[in-house]
Amino acid sequence: MRVGLLAVQGAFRDHLSHLEALGASYRLVVSAHDLAGCDRLIIPGGESTVMSKFLRAYNLVGPLKDRLAMGMPVWGICAGAIALASSVDGKKGLLAALDMSVERNAYGRQLASRAVRLSIPILGRTGFEAIFIRAPRITRWSRKVSVEARLEQDPVFVLQKRVMATTFHPELTSEHVFHRFFLNL
Amino acid sequence: MYREKVNKGLAQMFKNGVIMDVTGPQQAKIAEDAGACAVMALERVPADIRSQGGVARMSDPALIEKIMAAVSIPVMAKIRIGHFMEARILEAVGVDFIDESEVLTPADPFGHVSKYDFKVPFVCGARDLGEALRRINEGAAMIRTKGEAGTGNIVEAVRHMRTMNRQIEALASMEEKQLLQTAQNYEVPPELVTRVRELGRLPVVNFAAGGVATPADAALMMALGADGVFVGSGIFKSENPARMAEAIVEAVINYKDPDRLAGISAGLGRAMPGLEIEGLVTNMAQRGI
Numbered sequence: 001m002r003v004g005l006l007a008v009q010g011a012f013r014d015h016l017s018h019l020e021a022l023g024a025s026y027r028l029v030v031s032a033h034d035l036a037g038c039d040r041l042i043i044p045g046g047e048s049t050v051m052s053k054f055l056r057a058y059n060l061v062g063p064l065k066d067r068l069a070m071g072m073p074v075w076g077i078c079a080g081a082i083a084l085a086s087s088v089d090g091k092k093g094l095l096a097a098l099d100m101s102v103e104r105n106a107y108g109r110q111l112a113s114r115a116v117r118l119s120i121p122i123l124g125r126t127g128f129e130a131i132f133i134r135a136p137r138i139t140r141w142s143r144k145v146s147v148e149a150r151l152e153q154d155p156v157f158v159l160q161k162r163v164m165a166t167t168f169h170p171e172l173t174s175e176h177v178f179h180r181f182f183l184n185l
Numbered sequence: 186m187y188r189e190k191v192n193k194g195l196a197q198m199f200k201n202g203v204i205m206d207v208t209g210p211q212q213a214k215i216a217e218d219a220g221a222c223a224v225m226a227l228e229r230v231p232a233d234i235r236s237q238g239g240v241a242r243m244s245d246p247a248l249i250e251k252i253m254a255a256v257s258i259p260v261m262a263k264i265r266i267g268h269f270m271e272a273r274i275l276e277a278v279g280v281d282f283i284d285e286s287e288v289l290t291p292a293d294p295f296g297h298v299s300k301y302d303f304k305v306p307f308v309c310g311a312r313d314l315g316e317a318l319r320r321i322n323e324g325a326a327m328i329r330t331k332g333e334a335g336t337g338n339i340v341e342a343v344r345h346m347r348t349m350n351r352q353i354e355a356l357a358s359m360e361e362k363q364l365l366q367t368a369q370n371y372e373v374p375p376e377l378v379t380r381v382r383e384l385g386r387l388p389v390v391n392f393a394a395g396g397v398a399t400p401a402d403a404a405l406m407m408a409l410g411a412d413g414v415f416v417g418s419g420i421f422k423s424e425n426p427a428r429m430a431e432a433i434v435e436a437v438i439n440y441k442d443p444d445r446l447a448g449i450s451a452g453l454g455r456a457m458p459g460l461e462i463e464g465l466v467t468n469m470a471q472r473g474i
Contacts (some may be wrong), residue, residue, distance in 0.1 A: 011197040045198050047222040110281035111304055113191040133194045172194050
């Protein structure tokens with residue numbers, strides 16, 4: 001199995017230690033050609049404006065949508081969750097693979113960023129350290145989307161078939177539970 | 186108070202990105218549209234601070250707030266070295282990151298801000314590993330090379346990055362006793378030096394800064410191991426800022442691909458005018474140790 005790491009901008013290298021520990025090979029993805037060589041894809045945390053600009057500029061939107069339609073597992077983290085949402089700040093989302101609306105930076109600027117303990121039943125975990133960094137807020141979601149973790153009332157880990165999104169950053173912790181889950185998705 | 190994980194984490198999100206100096210909301214918007222992952226809000230770019238002289242201070246909070254309102258990406262702002270009150274003010278303004286910067290005139294001749302006392306993250310400049318570790322030990326969430334700001338001359342940034350790389354490499358072959366001695370020389374706890382040896386790199390994100398003027402400069406610094414690039418005067422002192430900004434962002438993404446770099450570098454117009462280091466009246470990199 002080969003995991004693609006969208007390598008346009010952001011924290012994609014932070015996934016390497018997790019993937020290596022789980023014995024998965026990887027490929028950095030900056031073109032449709034790179035994407036074709038991958039079985040699944042992680043859209044990492046970073047700046048969503050930069051990512052969407054270059055997903056478009058490097059003609060990745062179409063090929064990515066095609067692969068999503070064929071059922072390729074994709075995990076979007078923070079900015080990646082924004083890329084996957086069907087609606088962003090009231091406008092149409094880029095990949096529209098998750099039937100949900102998100103609001104960027106809805107919790108505030110960096111001073112509102114925080115680490116909290118979450119319960120995540122589907123991973124059999126309580127007290128998972130979730131690091132939220134200028135996180136987007138999931139404000140609406142349809143019945144197609146299952147909510148697997150919440151922060152207060154807001155969904156922060158969602159799943160729709162083989163597409164998942166976290167508005168926090170499991171790659172910044174030393175635990176592999178999210179990566180293991182994604183590799184088995 | 187100190188929020189190590191979320192603050193070091195924000196720096197991780199900047200990686201493989203470009204942070205651009207902007208002096209107003211319009212420039213901020215140009216930077217955001219060009220693909221900047223953050224902007225640095227300031228009244229004068231380093232090239233102008235250098236040519237105009239005088240004491241350079243924290244920018245007007247009203248200007249910083251206008252820039253914060255103009256873009257959705259993170260906004261950084263600079264304080265003078267050791268000026269913890271400017272830091273308190275910028276924290277109250279709500280900036281996303283503070284740059285305790287040698288580009289401004291230092292305020293404290295004895296030391297830097299104790300960054301553990303703040304909720305907001307700090308980035309600091311360094312010329313070598315010892316300087317970088319002293320800043321990290323004070324609570325910096327991110328490091329950048331000092332380079333020589335406002336010169337459009339990459340030589341000092343290369344010097345600082347290569348020096349750090351060499352010093353990190355040297356740790357690998359050291360015996361325990363030498364490591365302790367090195368930590369003592371650097372004036373940091375031995376655990377920090379040991380950590381760098383284990384990681385083979387700094388334990389925080391390390392950007393290149395100070396002299397980046399072209400896509401080739403940005404790609405060079407990435408190839409030398411920088412996690413990303415700050416561009417100060419290099420964008421808005423060039424002939425065509427919007428194109429230069431986008432080209433530098435693309436150079437960071439494609440730094441391993443010379444064919445693409447050739448296309449990215451073509452037809453950008455004049456880069457900012459450059460300065461020789463020998464002729465400088467002020468050497469900013471020597472401020473703060």
